[in-house]
Amino acid sequence: MKLTRRHFLQNAGIAAAAVATWKIPKGVMASPVPAGTVATTGGLPGSLGAKEVPSVCEMCFWRCPIVGKVKDGKIVKIEGNPKSPTNGHRVCARGNSGIQLIYDPDRLKYPMKRVGARGEGKWARISWNEALDEITHNIKKVRDKYGPSSLAMFDHGASAEFYREIFKGLGTENYSNEPAFFQCMGAVSLAYLVTYGYKIAERVDMANAKAMVFFGTHLGENIHLSHVREYIAGLQNGAKLVVVDPRFSAPAGKADLWLPIRPGTDTALLLAWINYVIQNGLYDKDFVQRNCEGFDELKEAVKGYSLGWAARICDLKLDDIRRGIEMLAASRPHVTVHPGRHSAWYGRGDVQRHRAMAILTALFGAVGVPGGLYFPTPFNLEESDCLECEEPEDVEEPETSIKEKYPFTGYFGSPTAEIIKATRTGEPYPVKLWGICGVNILQTIPNPYETMEAIKKLDFIFSIEILPTEPAIWSDIILPEANYLERYDRVYANHDLTPYVTVRQPVMKPMFEAKPPFWIAKELAKRLDLDCFTCEREEEYLDEQLEAMGLSLAKLNKEGGLVTLKGNPYRDPGKAIKVDTESGKIELFSSAFDDEDMDPIPKFEPTPAPPKGYARLVYGRVPMHTFSRTMNNLWLSNECPEGKLWLNDEVAKKMGVKDGDEVIIENQDAYRSNPVKLMVTPGIRHDIVYLPHGFGSRSPLLTKTYKHGASDQFLITRYEQDPFFGGSSHRTDFVRLIKDGKTLDVPELRPIPSEIPRFEIKMAS
Numbered sequence: 001m002k003l004t005r006r007h008f009l010q011n012a013g014i015a016a017a018a019v020a021t022w023k024i025p026k027g028v029m030a031s032p033v034p035a036g037t038v039a040t041t042g043g044l045p046g047s048l049g050a051k052e053v054p055s056v057c058e059m060c061f062w063r064c065p066i067v068g069k070v071k072d073g074k075i076v077k078i079e080g081n082p083k084s085p086t087n088g089h090r091v092c093a094r095g096n097s098g099i100q101l102i103y104d105p106d107r108l109k110y111p112m113k114r115v116g117a118r119g120e121g122k123w124a125r126i127s128w129n130e131a132l133d134e135i136t137h138n139i140k141k142v143r144d145k146y147g148p149s150s151l152a153m154f155d156h157g158a159s160a161e162f163y164r165e166i167f168k169g170l171g172t173e174n175y176s177n178e179p180a181f182f183q184c185m186g187a188v189s190l191a192y193l194v195t196y197g198y199k200i201a202e203r204v205d206m207a208n209a210k211a212m213v214f215f216g217t218h219l220g221e222n223i224h225l226s227h228v229r230e231y232i233a234g235l236q237n238g239a240k241l242v243v244v245d246p247r248f249s250a251p252a253g254k255a256d257l258w259l260p261i262r263p264g265t266d267t268a269l270l271l272a273w274i275n276y277v278i279q280n281g282l283y284d285k286d287f288v289q290r291n292c293e294g295f296d297e298l299k300e301a302v303k304g305y306s307l308g309w310a311a312r313i314c315d316l317k318l319d320d321i322r323r324g325i326e327m328l329a330a331s332r333p334h335v336t337v338h339p340g341r342h343s344a345w346y347g348r349g350d351v352q353r354h355r356a357m358a359i360l361t362a363l364f365g366a367v368g369v370p371g372g373l374y375f376p377t378p379f380n381l382e383e384s385d386c387l388e389c390e391e392p393e394d395v396e397e398p399e400t401s402i403k404e405k406y407p408f409t410g411y412f413g414s415p416t417a418e419i420i421k422a423t424r425t426g427e428p429y430p431v432k433l434w435g436i437c438g439v440n441i442l443q444t445i446p447n448p449y450e451t452m453e454a455i456k457k458l459d460f461i462f463s464i465e466i467l468p469t470e471p472a473i474w475s476d477i478i479l480p481e482a483n484y485l486e487r488y489d490r491v492y493a494n495h496d497l498t499p500y501v502t503v504r505q506p507v508m509k510p511m512f513e514a515k516p517p518f519w520i521a522k523e524l525a526k527r528l529d530l531d532c533f534t535c536e537r538e539e540e541y542l543d544e545q546l547e548a549m550g551l552s553l554a555k556l557n558k559e560g561g562l563v564t565l566k567g568n569p570y571r572d573p574g575k576a577i578k579v580d581t582e583s584g585k586i587e588l589f590s591s592a593f594d595d596e597d598m599d600p601i602p603k604f605e606p607t608p609a610p611p612k613g614y615a616r617l618v619y620g621r622v623p624m625h626t627f628s629r630t631m632n633n634l635w636l637s638n639e640c641p642e643g644k645l646w647l648n649d650e651v652a653k654k655m656g657v658k659d660g661d662e663v664i665i666e667n668q669d670a671y672r673s674n675p676v677k678l679m680v681t682p683g684i685r686h687d688i689v690y691l692p693h694g695f696g697s698r699s700p701l702l703t704k705t706y707k708h709g710a711s712d713q714f715l716i717t718r719y720e721q722d723p724f725f726g727g728s729s730h731r732t733d734f735v736r737l738i739k740d741g742k743t744l745d746v747p748e749l750r751p752i753p754s755e756i757p758r759f760e761i762k763m764a765s
């Protein structure tokens with residue numbers, strides 16, 4: 001199959017096709033699974049008679065298999081499902097605290113209708129019938145007046161998959177396959193898709209690596225439980241670690257080499273490393289010859305990128321970057337070049353940064369070998385017709401498409417930034433109704449001020465939520481959804497090193513009037529005359545999905561709620577591999593990009609440096625929280641009520657501020673944060689400040705987190721869109737500090753090379 005733009009737009013079964021050479025026979029299980037390891041009724045010894053129900057965590061998107069322990073109808077403990085090959089009986093702090101999500105006194109209890117102004121947070125309780133009727137009435141009204149694409153859906157998370165189908169069935173182009181991709185994984189996914197023919201999704205075998213390199217990727221602060229465990233196992237097995245990060249991150253603290261890079265210059269380092277590897281014969285010649293396309297073009301294109309040049313651009317020591325690449329190359333092919341996850345950093349250049357990582361991986365031959373990148377093991381899961389709404393055939397397509405504005409957007413859905421723009425301006429066509437599920441559109445999408453302006457222009461907006469978050473209080477109607485511990489979702493298939501299949505199922509009944517997503521989607525479909533969600537109960541579609549594997553929900557539960565399959569992640573070293581790219585080979589030269597007149601081999605494009613007096617605003621994770629979604633959690637907010645602003649110690653001294661001081665952050669457009677405490681440290685470059693993400697809630701209905709700490713998002717007012725697929729940058733804003741009412745400029749401690757332009761503060765349009 002030709003991997004062209006069309007190919008992306010068709011959303012063809014890329015992952016499945018890509019792994020044809022790794023196919024395993026249908027339904028092969030790793031080993032006979034001891035029955036009844038986890039019982040769905042009765043109790044295990046030592047569990048004090050609590051009923052144990054296998055399910056899946058959704059306190060973050062890693063979705064660890066869990067068991068919920070229930071006593072007298074109340075959930076008393078959450079543990080990892082011991083059957084899980086990844087987390088076993090473990091959960092992280094957030095997974096453990098799911099109990100406090102269920103019993104959060106602020107949680108949404110009933111359908112609500114707005115009675116004050118949008119955003120004011122004044123509500124009246126209404127019935128489910130009234131709420132659903134109101135939503136469907138408005139959907140029909142807007143669709144009839146402006147056409148189906150005037151309806152837009154912002155969705156994220158497992159339950160959102162249900163409503164996405166409804167919007168698809170309504171005939172709009174403005175719903176997403178993976179909307180968080182525009183703020184998260186889009187760039188890395190696209191880069192690996194064109195290079196390897198599948199979305200990599202962090203499939204690297206760190207436990208067996210002899211060397212690893214991370215660009216950003218702050219594992220240990222970023223907690224995806226089994227992923228972090230694999231990385232720690234790799235270190236315990238003696239792997240070398242190189243960390244490229246302008247901040248002394250958690251992994252930098254464990255690294256053999258920390259490279260405190262100038263932000264936004266990673267591609268320069270990568271290209272110089274690629275050139276060095278080629279010039280010095282440090283690549284796996286046999287692998288490259290057998291499996292890669294475009295080596296000669298690559299060699300020619302990168303020959304100008306020297307280590308000396310990179311040292312200057314990246315503000316690193318030449319000896320260090322040479323030591324780094326030698327350390328990695330010495331361990332080839334057992335090298336993890338971590339592809340990264342959150343890649344929406346600078347907009348322009350994000351895809352090419354991850355293309356360069358993908359290329360370096362291939363040069364090391366670190367593909368389908370222990371320690372390298374691996375391919376997912378496919379297995380048979382049927383899609384259930386009941387869950388699929390057909391796109392209507394008679395829909396008139398908009399003259400100018402939002403979804404197809406960028407050459408590679410189609411695969412990911414409509415860029416969130418474009419939907420917001422169309423809503424604000426009416427161009428290329430009016431967008432008049434938004435549905436929101438599982439996305440905090442104000443805390444996670446850049447320029448929330450524009451988002452609020454857009455909301456004011458809508459005819460109607462509704463949210464399906466669990467908490468009274470910012471988007472909820474901006475909505476006309478809020479529907480309270482059952483929490484992840486109170487509902488079924490779809491079958492959950494994990495295609496990693498040891499693949500498994502499991503199901504999220506209710507550990508307890510929904511509290512108050514909260515309803516599961518299947519029920520809500522069914523009611524909406526019925527009212528909107530859509531021919532989907534026709535099955536009566538969740539068990540029906542789950543059985544249908546599992547049937548192809550010779551399983552059913554009942555059989556799965558007999559096996560402790562989870563069945564492990566035999567993984568097949570490694571290649572046969574003697575054979576060529578076949579991947580789903582245009583050439584059938586790993587594409588060092590991307591024909592898909594070339595077809596669209598985009599650079600087929602990465603080039604370095606600098607992102608502008610801070611304006612004088614400002615530092616770049618950078619953010620990341622704290623282990624105790626997931627984005628904004630856990631901030632109101634009693635246990636987690638107790639442990640970590642707010643984030644501190646990291647500031648370089650020399651810079652602090654020059655500015656006359658010290659550790660623990662309270663400051664206000666002001667960005668280049670004069671937007672200001674809540675007060676935040678400083679953490680002064682040598683562990684951060686002089687030209688950035690670092691603010692943990694998710695704090696600083698603006699919803700007064702979230703009583704434990706309202707105004708606690710500062711929100712990075714409310715300081716992100718300038719963003720660039722990625723030219724490949726329209727993703728939004730998050731690290732293109734600059735800040736200075738205000739202390740005791742006085743504005744303090746951030747001094748510049750090191751020179752900026754002439755190749756890097758400076759950001760110019762002009763009034764935002």
Ligand SMILES: Nc1nc2c(c(=O)[nH]1)N[C@H]1C(S)=C(S)[C@@H](COP(=O)(O)OP(=O)(O)OC[C@H]3O[C@@H](n4cnc5c(=O)[nH]c(N)nc54)[C@H](O)[C@@H]3O)O[C@H]1N2
Pocket residue numbers: 060061184185214215216217218219221222223224244245246247249261262263264265266340341342343345618619620621622623624625626627690731
């Ligand atoms: N506890 C917790 N864990 C999580 C999440 C959570 O909310 N909470 N979210 C999960 C999700 S969805 C994601 S996408 C991941 C995100 O986690 P990652 O994918 O690890 O995110 P990154 O942006 O790569 O990493 C942030 C690091 O990048 C560094 N950085 C900033 N600018 C640059 C630069 O220009 N170059 C380089 N080399 N480094 C830079 C920062 O200093 C910081 O240390 O975390 C996941 N894990």
Ligand SMILES: Nc1nc2c(c(=O)[nH]1)N[C@H]1C(S)=C(S)[C@@H](COP(=O)(O)OP(=O)(O)OC[C@H]3O[C@@H](n4cnc5c(=O)[nH]c(N)nc54)[C@H](O)[C@@H]3O)O[C@H]1N2
Pocket residue numbers: 058156157159180183184185342437438439440441443444445464465466467469481482483484619620626627628629630693712713716730
């Ligand atoms: N400034 C800045 N922006 C970022 C990031 C960053 O680090 N900094 N990170 C980016 C990344 S990597 C990602 S993945 C995205 C994440 O973006 P989001 O997914 O928007 O992140 P959350 O803030 O967790 O918002 C999730 C919302 O879903 C609600 N929710 C939680 N569980 C359920 C449920 O079961 N049902 C329903 N209906 N709703 C539920 C929560 O209450 C919350 O309002 O953000 C991106 N944006």
Ligand code: SF4
Pocket residue numbers: 057058059060061062063064090091092093094095096223224225226
């Ligand atoms: S990493 Fe933690 S929060 Fe995320 S799914 Fe696993 S247990 Fe839940």
Ligand SMILES: [Mo]
Pocket residue numbers: 180183184185341342
């Ligand atoms: Mo993410």
